[in-house]
Amino acid sequence: MTLAALLARKALLILTITLLVASCSFWAVHLLPENIAMQIAAARFSGTEPNQQLAEVVSQSYGLDRPILVQYADWLAGTLTLDFGVSLVTGRDVVHDIAHHGQNSLRTVFWGFIAGVALAIPTGYVCARFAGSHLDTVLTVFSAAISTIPSFLVAIVMVQLFVVELGLATLSGTSGWARLWVLVLTIALSISGLLSRVVRTAVIDVRLQPFMLHALIRGVPERELFWRHGLKNALRPVLNYLPVVFMFLIYDVIVIETVFNYHGLGWALINAVKALDVPLMQGLVLALVLFYLCCTTLSDLLTWRIYRRKAS
Structure with missing residues (x-):
């Protein structure tokens, strides 16, 4: 497959999934059994008892009194032009809020991914190199234990250790290198x-x-053999697994940022759900989906590049 064909295929896939997710997020909100305008009024005016008159004001202000298909068409058109409307809480454009919180999440996700790969590759290689040994058993059990512990429990332990006990980080704002590296x-x-x-x-x-076995029998050093000939073959399943890693990254962003009170996309999404900030909530869901699709596309392009060169 050529690069142009691969890019066209990925672009079509991203567009299709984006429209599908946009449609699901729209209908999931507007087909709730409760009156969405009444719920927004209750969230926006917490000090006032919501009533039908207040709900009508909210409906007129945010266009909820228009026919549902008209709202749906406007939402899809806004999705294609990255116009998600205005946040009901901050009053700013949703794209502005996504960009503001997104830069914080991208920083933590990027360095978290790099650090995770830096931990995983040497650990996995050492386990394979000494397969069946006590070292392999210890590292494998530790890896299995870490992978089965929910992210929020890991985050709570890290908060207790580095914030409460050692006092190396705080849970306010987004500044501070110590807090960033704990995340x-x-x-x-x-x-x-x-x-x-x-x-x-x-x-x-x-x-x-x-x-590999034939080369070892002929006397080729195992380390040289692996790094020169075995590495690319070992990379394929690892690269194919990266989309799963990116999926876990999105979950970790939502959970860990909430535990650490770190103002990223995950923190913003949880607060948008609490405040029933529908435009921001829908925009953040689409932003996380697009992040996942872009990461998987980069993974596929990297795989294509490596094995195309190998085939040539």
């Missing part, structure tokens, strides 16, 4: 467990391939 370490631990097990399995499979 990064939490994300890295959450994704490194499963990824290290994938690396271990991939390396063991490559080491048992006939061409």
